[in-house]
Amino acid sequence: MSNEFERRYPYGHFPTETPCHALLVSGIVQGGFVGLIAGLYFGQNNSIRNVISPPSFGITHYPTNSALENFKLVGRFSLFTTLAGMVYTGTFFGVKCLTERTRNKRDVWNSTIGGCAAGALLGTFYTRNLAWIMWNCLSLGILASATHFFKEESQTD
DSSP: OOHHHHHHSTTSOOOOSSOHHHHHHHHHHHHHHHHHHHHHHHTTOHHHHHHHSOGGGTOOOSOOOSHHHHHHHHHHHHHHHHHHHHHHHHHHHHHHHHHHHHHTOOSHHHHHHHHHHHHHHHHHHHOOOHHHHHHHHHHHHHHHHHHHHHHHHHHHO
16 A cells, blocks of 8 residues: 555555445435336246246236237336346345445455345345355355456456
8 A cells, every 4th residue: 555545544444435325315216227128028928927026026927918018017017127136226225335335345245145135135035045045145146256257357457
């Protein structure tokens, strides 16, 4: 560290480019948009809808005969994926930023903890099975840490 940095930020605190609330709002908007697009795309395919949609959300799984029934099914599925995307990205960015501020470090562990928290919360959307929730925590934590690691590696080149 340079002396100028130590003089301006004496206790290891570092300036952040973007405040946490701005990251949170941006993440929620981006996640909602991606969820909406995914819901509209995958909502057309009945086999995908049967696999992905949870039964507790009230989507009936039968071949539809009218365009209105199809429109309602796609709308419900799109609403669910939009909300899931907003919850996932909001939780990820919120926990990542909170962890970064608490630890006063910007490293891969912040992304890992944020991905694990978002994955566990997203896992509760589908089931209350602890093994499934832990699997989501592990897999999305690893995905987030790998994304953070390769993003940092590409910026150093």
